[in-house]
Amino acid sequence: MIKSGFYIIFLAFILTGCSLFMDSDEPIAKVGVKVLTMKELSENVPNYLDAADSSLWADDYIKKWIHRELLLLKAEDNLTVEMKDVSKELEEYRNSLLVFRYRNVLMKEKMDTTVKDSDIQNYFNTHRESFILNRNIVKAIYIKVPVEVSSPENIKDLCTSSDPQKQARLNEYCLSYAKAYDRFNDQWVAADQVLKNIPVEITDQNQFLQRNHFIESTDKIYYYIVCISNYRLSGQVSPIEYVQNDIRNLILSKQKIEFLKQIEKDIYKEGLDKNKVKLFKTKNNRL
Numbered sequence: 001m002i003k004s005g006f007y008i009i010f011l012a013f014i015l016t017g018c019s020l021f022m023d024s025d026e027p028i029a030k031v032g033v034k035v036l037t038m039k040e041l042s043e044n045v046p047n048y049l050d051a052a053d054s055s056l057w058a059d060d061y062i063k064k065w066i067h068r069e070l071l072l073l074k075a076e077d078n079l080t081v082e083m084k085d086v087s088k089e090l091e092e093y094r095n096s097l098l099v100f101r102y103r104n105v106l107m108k109e110k111m112d113t114t115v116k117d118s119d120i121q122n123y124f125n126t127h128r129e130s131f132i133l134n135r136n137i138v139k140a141i142y143i144k145v146p147v148e149v150s151s152p153e154n155i156k157d158l159c160t161s162s163d164p165q166k167q168a169r170l171n172e173y174c175l176s177y178a179k180a181y182d183r184f185n186d187q188w189v190a191a192d193q194v195l196k197n198i199p200v201e202i203t204d205q206n207q208f209l210q211r212n213h214f215i216e217s218t219d220k221i222y223y224y225i226v227c228i229s230n231y232r233l234s235g236q237v238s239p240i241e242y243v244q245n246d247i248r249n250l251i252l253s254k255q256k257i258e259f260l261k262q263i264e265k266d267i268y269k270e271g272l273d274k275n276k277v278k279l280f281k282t283k284n285n286r287l
Helices: 002-017 038-044 051-078 087-110 117-126 152-160 164-177 191-195 205-211 240-273
Strands: 027-031 034-037 137-146 180-190 214-218 222-232
Touching: 027 038, 027 051, 034 038, 034 051, 038 051, 087 240, 117 240, 137 152, 137 164, 137 191, 152 164, 152 222, 180 191, 180 222, 180 240, 191 205, 191 222, 205 222
Parallel strands: none
Antiparallel strands: 027 034, 137 180, 137 222, 214 222
16 A cells, blocks of 8 residues: 555656656566556656646556556467457458548548538428427526516516517626526527526426416525526427437438448449459359
8 A cells, every 4th residue: 555655656756747757668567578668658648637646547557557468468378379360350440440531531522511401491391200309398598696686577578578678788687696697598498407497396397387487486595587488398399490400410411321322333333444343253143
């Protein structure tokens, strides 16, 4: 235990005190013929850690390195020559990685990633049954303000107004006095995300949303209010705004699949046209 503590302090000094040590090939641990050097260790330590955390991280890294190398040593000693031959797997992995990278280059350079709003609307109209809400969602404003500076009727008036001047006044008021202030009146969010901030017990959220545009509560210190401008209930079809990013990703995914299929067809045709492919007749085919 004392040895471990001393080692951590030593690592902290080495890792934070001198770049000469960090860049050296000074050995830290050895398993068989494998050696872990200070340079390798320092290259792996995250640069956002402070001295104490760096030394703890380094100590853990060394232990894991030793465990891994011991396990590898055991595997080398106990597996057959055939089992240790991984050349086929490495070649398959290399081929897959090259194809993956080439596809990404092609998609980045040549694929059209534009998704029109009309395409999103058409997809939504065609697949409305796929966008049934599994939670209640709302458009709302949440405000938590000290009681002594609260003005409930004024806040309600500003919350429900579409007048830019009144909206600006609400922002100014809340930025000056509010302990918490979230504007979700221009986007759909889960009702739970908003209502959890109000110290009000809600036994039936569906009924509660249908009956209340304002949800108010007061304790000894704060006045709370949620101004709900719109809501949709679980089981109803989602508003398109709530799922448009999901639809855009679905369309892009489909476009990606079609793009890659076409690329493969074009490369295959090019290979045939340039005589890069030769097919041989065998007993089992009639090519």
